[in-house]
Amino acid sequence: MxxxxxxxxxxxxxxxxxxxxxxxxxxxVLAGVKFDLKKKGLILTASDNDITIQTTIDATNNDDFxxxxxxxxxxxxxxxxxxxxxxxxxxxxxxxxxxxxILIYTENSEFNLNGISESEYPNIGLEExxxxxxxxxxVFKDIVNQTAxxxxxxxxxxxxxxxxxxxxxxxxxxxxxxxxxxxxKVVKLDSASEENYNIVIPSxxxxxxxxxxxxxxxxxxxxxFNNKILFKIGNLKFESRxxxxxxxxxxxxxxEESYLVVSTNLNAFYDxxxxxxxxxxxxxxxxxxxxxxxxxxxxxxxxxxxxxxEEKMPITKNNNEDIKISFSAKYMMEALKSFSTETxxxxxxxxxxxxxxxxxxxxxxxxxxxxIRTY
Numbered sequence: 001m002x003x004x005x006x007x008x009x010x011x012x013x014x015x016x017x018x019x020x021x022x023x024x025x026x027x028x029v030l031a032g033v034k035f036d037l038k039k040k041g042l043i044l045t046a047s048d049n050d051i052t053i054q055t056t057i058d059a060t061n062n063d064d065f066x067x068x069x070x071x072x073x074x075x076x077x078x079x080x081x082x083x084x085x086x087x088x089x090x091x092x093x094x095x096x097x098x099x100x101x102i103l104i105y106t107e108n109s110e111f112n113l114n115g116i117s118e119s120e121y122p123n124i125g126l127e128e129x130x131x132x133x134x135x136x137x138x139v140f141k142d143i144v145n146q147t148a149x150x151x152x153x154x155x156x157x158x159x160x161x162x163x164x165x166x167x168x169x170x171x172x173x174x175x176x177x178x179x180x181x182x183x184x185k186v187v188k189l190d191s192a193s194e195e196n197y198n199i200v201i202p203s204x205x206x207x208x209x210x211x212x213x214x215x216x217x218x219x220x221x222x223x224x225f226n227n228k229i230l231f232k233i234g235n236l237k238f239e240s241r242x243x244x245x246x247x248x249x250x251x252x253x254x255x256e257e258s259y260l261v262v263s264t265n266l267n268a269f270y271d272x273x274x275x276x277x278x279x280x281x282x283x284x285x286x287x288x289x290x291x292x293x294x295x296x297x298x299x300x301x302x303x304x305x306x307x308x309x310e311e312k313m314p315i316t317k318n319n320n321e322d323i324k325i326s327f328s329a330k331y332m333m334e335a336l337k338s339f340s341t342e343t344x345x346x347x348x349x350x351x352x353x354x355x356x357x358x359x360x361x362x363x364x365x366x367x368x369x370x371x372i373r374t375y
Contacts, residue, residue, distance in 0.1 A: 001035065001037050001069055001070065001071025001072065001073055001094070001095070001096040002067075002068040002069040002071075002093075002094070002095045002096070003037055003042065003065070003066065003067050003068060003069075003093070003094055003095075004065070004066045004068070004091055004092070004093050005042070005057070005064065005065045005066075005091065005092055005094070006064035006065065006090060006091055006092075007084060007087060007089060007090060007091065007092050009057055009064050009065060010057070010084055010092060011084050011085060013042075013044050013055045013057050014033065014044065014080065014081050014084060015081075015212075016053060016055050016212045016236060017033055017044045017045065017046040017053045017054065017055055018033070018046060018077055018081050019046075019051075019053060019208050019211075019212060020046040020047050020048050020051045020052055020053040021033070021046050021048065021077040021078070022048035022049075022050075023078070025048055025049070027049075027122075028116075029074060029116055029120045029121055029122075030046075030047055030048055030049065030122075031076060031077055031078070032046075032074040032075055032076050032077050032116055032121075033045070033046050033074065033075055033077045033080060033081075034046070034072065034073075034074050034118060034121050035072065035073050035074070035075060035094075036072045036118070037067060037069075037070050037071055037072065038070055039059070039067065039070065040056075040058065040059060040060065041056050041057050041058045041059040041060070041062075041065070041067075042056070042057045042059070042065070042067075043055075043056050044056075044057070045121075045124060046077060047122070047124060050202070050205065050240070050241055051205050051208065051209075051238065051239065051240050051241075052124055052126065052237075052238070052239040053212075053236070053237070053238050053239075054124075054126055054236070054237045054238075055235055055236045055237070056235040057235070058235065064091075071096055072118035073096050073100070073102060073115040073116070073117075073118060074115060074116040074117070074118055074120070074121055075102060075113060075115055075116075076113065076116075079113060080104075080113075083104055083111050087106055087109055089106035089107060089108075089109070091106065092104065092105075092106055093105050093106065096115065099117070100114060100115045100116070100117060101113075101114065101115070102114070102115045124239075126230060126237050126239055127223075127230070128221075128223045128230060128232065129223040129224060129225065129230075131193070131194045131195055131224075132221045132222060132223050132232075133167060133172075133189070133193045133197075133221070133222040133224070134189065134190060134191060134219045134220070134221060134222075135172065135187075135189065135219065135220045135222065136190075136218075136219055136220070137213050137214065137215055137216070137217040137218060137219065137220055137233060138215040138216075139187055140210065140213070140220045141210050141213065141215060142185070143172075143174050143185050143187065144163070144206055144207060144209075144210040145210070145338065146183060146185050146338040146365055147163055147174050147175070147176045147183040147184070147185050147338075148163060148176060148203045148206065148207050148210075149176075149183070149334050149338070150176040150177055150178060150181050150182060150183035150334070150335075150367075151163060151176040151177070151178060151203035152177070152178035152179070153178070154178070157179075158243055158244075158245060159200055159243055159244075159245035159246070159247055159248075160177060160178055160179065160248075161202060161203060161204075161243065162176070162200035162201050162202050162203055162206075162242075162243045162247075163175070163176045163200070163201050163203050163206055164176065164198070164199070164200050164247040164250075165197065165198075165199050165200075165201060165222075166197070166198045167189075167193045167196060167197040167198075168193075168196045169192045169193065169196075170188055170189045170190075170191065170192040170193070171186065171187075171188060171189070172186070172187050172188075172189055173185075173186045174186075174187075175247070175250045176203060177248070177250055177253075180328070180331065180369075180370050181331045181334075181335065181367070181368060181369045181370065182250055182253055182254075182354075182366075182367070182368040183335070183338065183365075183366075183367055183368075184250065184254075184365070184366045184367075184368075185364055185365050185366075186364050186366075187364055197224050198247070199224060199229065199242050200242060200243040200245065200247050201229060201240055201242060201243070202240060202241070202243060205240040205241075206240065208238075209231055209238045209240070212236070212238075213233055213236070217233050217234055218233065218234065219233070220232070220233045221233065226242075227241060227242055227244070228240065228241050228242055229242055253354060253368060254354075254356065254366065254368060255347070255349040255353060255354060255356065257349070258347035258348055258349050258356065259319075259321055259348065259349065259350070260292070260317060260318065260319065260321045260322075260323055260347075260348040261317065261318040261345050261346070261347050261348075262292060262297065262315050262316075262317055262345070262346040262348070263315065263316045263317075263318075263343055263344070263345050263346075264297065264313065264315045264316075264343065264344060264346070265342065265343055266336060266339055266341060266342060266343055266344045266359075268313060269297075269313070269336065269344065270333060270336045270337070272297075272299050272311045272313050273288060273299060273329050273332055273333055273336075274329075274333060275309070275311060276288050276299045276300060276301050276309050276310075276311055276329065277301060277329035277330070277333070278309065279301050279302065279303055279306045279307055279308065279309045280301045280303060280329060281303055281305070281306065285328050285330075285372060286328050286329040286330045287301065287326050287327070287328065287329070287372055287374060288300065288301045288326065288327065288329045288332075289301065289324065289325070289326045289374065290323075290324070290325055290326070290327070291322070291323070291324040291325075292315070292317065292321075292322045292323055292324075293322060294322075295314060295315055295316065295317065296312050296313070296314060296315070297312065297313050297314070297315045298310060298311070298312050299311050299312075299313075301329070323348045323351060324351060325348065325351050325355065325371050326371060326372045326373070326374045327355060327369050327370070327371050327372055328369070328372060331369045332355075332357075332369050335357050335367035335368075335369055336357065336367075338365065338367060339357075339359055339362065339365065339367075340362070341359040341361035341362050342361065343359060343360075343361065344357055344358070344359050345357070345358050345359060345360065351371065352371060352373065353371070354368045354369065354370055354371070355368065355369045355370075355371060356368055357369070
């Protein structure tokens with residue numbers, strides 16, 4: 001194997017696949033990146049058994065990439081990434097000799113590494129489905145950013161650690177919940193799916209994928225199988241396992257009617273909660289109390305050890321009803337952060353019923369936060 005490649009080209013690809021390298025893996029070969037050099041280009045693959053990432057650097061009509069000899073080798077991920085990142089040269093040469101010896105060199109630098117035979121790498125198919133679902137990259141990133149935070153961290157309830165993708169026809173509904181809050185995003189796809197799907201994708205994995213794609217990348221293809229999902233976009237393939245189990249029906253958590261709707265400026269409301277929560281302590285779950293008094297909203301919190309705080313802000317309401325309710329400031333702020341609108345509508349159903357956060361400017365997104373009893 002022998003090639004010359006522009007540093008930025010290789011580094012960009014390595015940064016993507018390295019997200020799948022695990023230092024804790026019991027299989028040593030999975031700490032490496034598989035380099036597979038063919039006439040058409042260089043295929044880089046990394047996997048930790050939970051996710052697999054593969055990207056291809058196309059050599060066709062590419063002046064920044066020259067292939068002299070085809071071949072395959074596995075290079076320790078940590079070292080190849082550090083070497084490529086820190087070399088100051090514009091172009092890098094990589095050559096394999098004596099089957100497992102790797103020479104990485106530039107005009108003034110030379111690194112000799114021991115490689116691993118590609119025959120030791122697990123057989124990774126990354127097969128594609130004929131019935132794929134298309135989602136715009138920008139929409140996909142929005143879905144993940146607006147829902148993933150509400151997934152559970154508790155491994156005792158594995159199904160809640162993922163995001164539920166429910167695809168029926170041309171409607172994609174995404175839910176995530178940790179039992180104390182719920183994030184729901186419903187988007188209309190450009191084309192209908194041939195099959196209906198109801199799957200749960202680990203939130204950590206889907207977050208990793210959304211971080212390595214750009215809004216301008218075009219369409220994300222979803223290739224869904226019984227126990228795994230393959231995301232494909234451009235020259236990048238990202239495969240994740242699916243979580244087994246039935247996701248709870250979250251629709252019955254969402255109240256159909258509300259007796260009070262408070263409309264307010266999103267940023268102002270967020271900032272007030274942020275300030276009021278300064279005097280809450282973690283062991284008290286950042287509890288703040290919200291109370292409406294006519295067209296004024298009063299937010300307060302208190303701690304026996306620290307003190308108390310109270311803030312007021314103007315609001316508009318849909319009727320003359322008032323409410324007093326307590327909730328976690330952290331959960332409310334994370335829910336508000338998912339909106340990119342100017343105003344939000346807070347729907348109250350009762351003092352011990354879920355609080356709904358919506359916006360007339362973006363009807364695809366719904367957030368729910370459960371109240372906390374303070375008596």
